[in-house]
Amino acid sequence: MLWTLGSVAGLSLAGSCFVLLDLIQLVLTGTVSDRDGNSDWTAFTERLVAVALGALFAVSATSWRRRTEGTCPRCGREHAPDMARVAYPAPSAAPQRVRRFAYAGCLAFLPYLGLHGLHAAGLTHWYDKLYSDQGILPGPRLFVFALLALVLVGPAVFLLLGLVRPWGMRFPRWCMGLAGRRVPRFLPLVPAWIVAPTLALYGTCSMVYAPMAGYTLIGLGGAASLAFGVYGWALTAAAVSYQRRSLPVCVPGDPPSRR
Structure with a gap:
């Protein structure tokens, strides 16, 4: 079942x-x-x-x-029935291999943003041929580049780094009003699991499908496929690591006070 x-x-x-x-x-x-x-x-x-x-x-x-x-419905582990309190682990970073994968996922956006930036600046005439792929974002060149960098790629990189660094489990000092408080597990995991399958499958399938269909991977389409594929799989690995590191555990409850 x-x-x-x-x-x-x-x-x-x-x-x-x-x-x-x-x-x-x-x-x-x-x-x-x-x-x-x-x-x-x-x-x-x-x-x-x-x-x-x-x-x-x-x-x-x-x-x-x-x-x-x-297993326990609260923490998912096996333990004695006298466990009465849920405790959360201390903030920790992901294993080194997961962190390196996450950094690679962030750097994978550089070719994609670089092509958009060159196109927005109008620095090269030969670049128009590489930019022949139709983008999903309409509008002026500079607006599209700013939207990609600040609204889409920026939060995506922030989410990925938060999943592999300790500050993703406890709000850091620069979060006014929330500093020192535990980050709810669902806050990074829900967007991560919504985004990761889409980008991982889309980027990977695009890189496999393009040569079979006679399309070239050189240009905006190839850069997008590379960025989405690498980022999607890196986000998947980071989400799995975060889910394991932040899993709560049940511990013996404090004895009731007597008056």
């Missing part, structure tokens, strides 16, 4: 790999279209349903495992 629930959840989430790109296009343009520019609301609805089904089956698989294996 557990393998069935997990398999259905994985297939549903894999089938929804383009839903994030659809949501970005919907916010920026007010519509959803296919590669030919035609309205594609039916496919968008199907992808949203796939996301909902994947999340539902993933939660069901986790709940089923904990009930059948006799």
Whole structure:
């Protein structure tokens, strides 16, 4: 039963790999279209349903495992029944290999941003041929570059670094009003698991599909595929590490005070 629930959840989430790109296009343009520019609301609805089904089956698989294996519903571990209090681990960094993978995921955006920057500055005429791929963000060149750098890539890098550094588990001093408080686990994990499958599958499939279809990977499309693929897999590894490092544990409760 557990393998069935997990398999259905994985297939549903894999089938929804383009839903994030659809949501970005919907916010920026007010519509959803296919590669030919035609309205594609039916496919968008199907992808949203796939996301909902994947999340539902993933939660069901986790709940089923904990009930059948006799683990604690609060921390997911096996322990004596006298454990009465949930404790959270101290902030820690991810293992070195995970951190290096995360840094590679951040650096993978440099070619993509570099091509957008050169195009926005109009520094080269030969670059127009490399920029022939149609971007998903309409608008003036400088506006598109600023939007990519500050609104999309900036938060993406911040999220990835937060998952592998200690300040992602406890708010640092520069977070006024929140400094020293524990970061809720869902705060970085929810956006990470929403973004990671989409970008990992989209970037990887694009790099595999392009040569088979006769397209070149040199240019904006190739840089985007590289950035999304590497970042998506790096975000997946960082999210798994963060989920394990931040997992709460049940400890014996304090004895009741007597008056």
